[in-house]
């Protein structure tokens with residue numbers, strides 16, 4: 001199939017994967033448009049890595065269909081592997097080679113023509129040129145992750161699959177990394193990225209939330225927030241954890257979470273929630289205000305409502 005003729009960079013329907021009796025990926029369908037940054041979120045062990053591996057042909061689904069860059073995920077996995085950039089969770093380059101040597105090695109693996117120019121260009125475009133001769137083992141987490149991105153971009157893929165690329169990386173390096181992702185997306189490169197960071201989720205064009213193998217919500221951040229139809233109140237003052245305990249027992253309060261100096265109380269029954277918050281705050285030195293429900297409120301809500309179906313017959 002001609003990849004440029006397809007509407008989506010990734011288009012998969014009803015993917016399923018079991019490991020033993022664990023239903024690790026459960027009827028997952030999703031589409032990633034060209035030039036889109038698509039965030040993949042969910043608790044540890046929810047099936048993000050497995051889904052990514054199914055989409056790029058590294059694992060075969062038990063059932064389901066789909067294409068990645070226009071190639072069939074079951075029959076054309078070799079073409080997919082050649083055309084996507086996949087950054088795994090673990091940094092997998094050689095510590096005792098320099099940055100240039102690591103990139104040169106990858107270029108050899110892909111049997112690339114003009115290796116020297118390709119590596120020079122990668123070093124330049126990701127700001128690695130000044131460190132080209134530094135040993136990889138001596139690099140900070142942020143620089144290692146930049147090298148990993150350069151390596152998976154070397155063969156000029158049209159799609160990047162990034163599995164928690166910024167885990168353990170400091171905020172400045174994470175910001176730089178995301179600026180780079182947006183530059184790539186502006187050039188038409190699609191990105192599917194898994195993350196546990198809320199600020200990163202907010203930088204994605206679209207999101208999907210997966211728990212226990214099931215996609216619970218997907219869309220823009222606003223669509224994901226709206227899908228849960230939660231109202232949220234913020235409560236400021238002292239002894240918030242005590243108040244949180246009290247609120248949780250009251251009708252209309254589906255969730256309480258402390259965020260820094262504020263307690264967020266959320267619920268689906270808007271009137272009952274307001275009544276509960278006002279009752280709980282009455283006569284106390286507290287400030288209460290309705291606020292926009294945030295992505296984090298919604299993710300915590302979805303996670304607490306999703307049930308563990310692993311090990312259950314399906």
Ligand SMILES: Nc1ncnc2c1ncn2[C@@H]1O[C@H](COP(=O)(O)OP(=O)(O)OP(=O)(O)O)[C@@H](O)[C@H]1O
Nearest residue numbers: 019020022024042043044045046047048049050051
């Ligand atoms: N090869 C395998 N054999 C057996 N079980 C596996 C295998 N790979 C993954 N699993 C199990 O499948 C489930 C989903 O794992 P997966 O790595 O896809 O989740 P994840 O969402 O990427 O997690 P994390 O956020 O921790 O990286 C987990 O319970 C994991 O232990």
